[in-house]
Amino acid sequence: MLEEFGRIVVATVIAWILFLSIDIFWRLPQKGGVSGADAIGTAISRHGGDRNGGWMMGNIICSPDASAGTLLAACGVFVAGIPGGIAAAVLVYVGNRICHDKGYAGTSGALIATFIIAGCMQIGFMASDFIAGMVLAILTIQGLSHTHASRLIGYFWRWRA
Amino acid sequence: MIEQIITLGLTGLIFLGAAATALWKNPFDKLIGLSLLSAGVIPLIVMRGYLDVAIVVAILIPISTIFILLLLGRKTS
Amino acid sequence: MTPEFFIGLGLILLGTVSVAWASPKDYLTRLINLEIPAFGLLLVMLSFDEMLALLTFIAVATVSTFIFVRVIGKREEIN
Amino acid sequence: MSIALYGAARTVLEKETLLKLPFVNVMNFGIAGLIVFILPHPLTLVAAAAYFVGSTLEANAIASAIARRKQE
Numbered sequence: 001m002l003e004e005f006g007r008i009v010v011a012t013v014i015a016w017i018l019f020l021s022i023d024i025f026w027r028l029p030q031k032g033g034v035s036g037a038d039a040i041g042t043a044i045s046r047h048g049g050d051r052n053g054g055w056m057m058g059n060i061i062c063s064p065d066a067s068a069g070t071l072l073a074a075c076g077v078f079v080a081g082i083p084g085g086i087a088a089a090v091l092v093y094v095g096n097r098i099c100h101d102k103g104y105a106g107t108s109g110a111l112i113a114t115f116i117i118a119g120c121m122q123i124g125f126m127a128s129d130f131i132a133g134m135v136l137a138i139l140t141i142q143g144l145s146h147t148h149a150s151r152l153i154g155y156f157w158r159w160r161a
Numbered sequence: 162m163i164e165q166i167i168t169l170g171l172t173g174l175i176f177l178g179a180a181a182t183a184l185w186k187n188p189f190d191k192l193i194g195l196s197l198l199s200a201g202v203i204p205l206i207v208m209r210g211y212l213d214v215a216i217v218v219a220i221l222i223p224i225s226t227i228f229i230l231l232l233l234g235r236k237t238s
Numbered sequence: 239m240t241p242e243f244f245i246g247l248g249l250i251l252l253g254t255v256s257v258a259w260a261s262p263k264d265y266l267t268r269l270i271n272l273e274i275p276a277f278g279l280l281l282v283m284l285s286f287d288e289m290l291a292l293l294t295f296i297a298v299a300t301v302s303t304f305i306f307v308r309v310i311g312k313r314e315e316i317n
Numbered sequence: 318m319s320i321a322l323y324g325a326a327r328t329v330l331e332k333e334t335l336l337k338l339p340f341v342n343v344m345n346f347g348i349a350g351l352i353v354f355i356l357p358h359p360l361t362l363v364a365a366a367a368y369f370v371g372s373t374l375e376a377n378a379i380a381s382a383i384a385r386r387k388q389e
Contacts, residue, residue: 036380039387040338061342062377064370071346072366075353079362088362095370099377131350138346142339167355168241179249179274183256189379191270193341196375200348202277203368205242207352209284212360214292215352218280219368221296223375225303229270230382232307 007125011133014120015070016140018113020153022066023056024160026105037062044146052157053150057142063099064092066109067141071134073113078127085114164208175201188233192226243285249278265310269303338376345372 037058044054060067069092076084089110096106117130141149178197185191199222206215253274260267276299283291349365 036377036384039380039384057339058380061338062373062380064373067346068369068373071349072362072369075350075365076362078353079357080359084359084362088366091363091366091370095366095373098370099374128354131353135346135350139343142343146339164355167351172241172245175245175249175277176252179252182274183252183271184261186261188266188270189383191267192375192379193337195270195273196341196372197344198274198277200344200372202281204348204351204355205245205281206284207356207361207364209242209287210356211284211289211292212356212358212364214289214296215364216360216367217293218296219364219371221300223371223378225273225300226375227378228300228304228307229266230378232311233266233382 004129007129008132008136011120011125011129012136013133014116015074015113015130015134016137018116019066019070019109019134019137020141020156022109022112023060023105024156026066026108044150047146049147049150050154053153054146056153056157057146057150060142064095064106066105066113067134067138068092068095069106069108069110070113071131071138073110074117074127074130074134077114077117077121078131082114082118085110085118089114167204167208171201171205192229195226196222240285242281246278246281246285249281250275253278265313269306269310273303338380341372341376345369345376 037055040058040061041051041054041056044057045051059065069089072088072092073085076086076088078084080087089107092106092110117125117127120130121127141153175198178194178199178201182191182194182198185194199218203215203219206218253271253276256274257268257271260271276295280292280295283295345368349369352365352368353361
């Protein structure tokens with residue numbers, strides 16, 4: 001039981017670093033993509049958060065990004081191995097095209113996450129740990145506090161730019 | 162054992178969504194409550210084993226929501 | 239009896255009450271509240287293992303939502 | 318296991334004003350994980366992806382409608 005808990009914590013940290021780095025690499029916090037993301041970003045910044053972090057949270061909500069790619073890739077590896085991860089990447093690309101988005105971040109995130117999870121399964125992790133870890137990671141980004149999470153993302157964004 | 166816990170949680174989620182949809186005044190809030198309700202219903206369909214029905218329901222619910230939003234956006238303009 | 243049956247019954251009752259005494263007496267509120275008994279009926283059908291009825295009911299509910307939206311829009315244009 | 322975080326998402330969900338869309342997004346992630354957990358089958362992946370894309374589209378439509386209404 002304790003060993004399983006430790007694996008989930010390690011998987012949470014891996015998934016958190018993975019999707020945050022991919023989202024920042026594709027310049028998601030630079031501007032709000034669609035008008036809904038823009039509205040969410042300005043609402044968060046009005047409540048005392050950071051502006052770029054708010055735009056990035058709005059982009060995560062309004063279109064399937066690298067976070068959704070990581071989650072669905074973990075589900076695909078859990079169900080059907082590496083071909084399941086590839087199929088998840090295709091599904092994320094279709095979903096991105098429906099939502100009027102470019103779809104680079106989601107697809108590349110799903111592909112990279114597939115290979116990272118397949119590599120970690122060789123060490124001794126299980127794919128179900130990554131599903132739980134991904135849900136915990138998205139809970140820490142969006143669920144706990146808007147202002148602190150957006151300030152953290154804004155800090156990372158200014159460090160990159 | 163674990164299935165009963167899942168069913169209990171989903172029951173709570175469904176009634177939370179229904180009460181929220183019935184009690185909130187703003188139409189956008191009502192639509193958010195409706196999405197809570199549908200999120201509770203879809204795992205119940207998956208637990209009975211009807212995967213194709215779950216896919217159809219998950220695709221058709223946002224379409225009906227977008228229809229209602231089309232009426233709501235035109236009303237303001 | 240499966241738990242889906244009782245959840246569906248409760249949902250039908252709550253939805254019917256909320257449609258009948260809608261809080262702002264408006265067409266839009268009643269239309270959104272009308273989705274709640276639809277989900278309740280879906281769950282009751284689910285507890286009886288009727289797959290074809292489920293598919294047909296969901297399709298008809300979406301089409302009827304679209305028709306209601308058109309009708310309410312026309313009526314507000316007239317007024 | 319997944320149930321604990323799912324319950325956390327649900328309890329977190331019901332506060333705040335009109336910026337409760339992030340909480341809805343957290344709950345959608347939890348539900349999409351739960352769907353895959355309770356029935357491991359290849360078609361379940363398609364169901365989870367369809368549910369996730371649908372809920373994302375719904376959130377997008379609601380947010381853009383709020384933005385359009387606030388402009389006028």
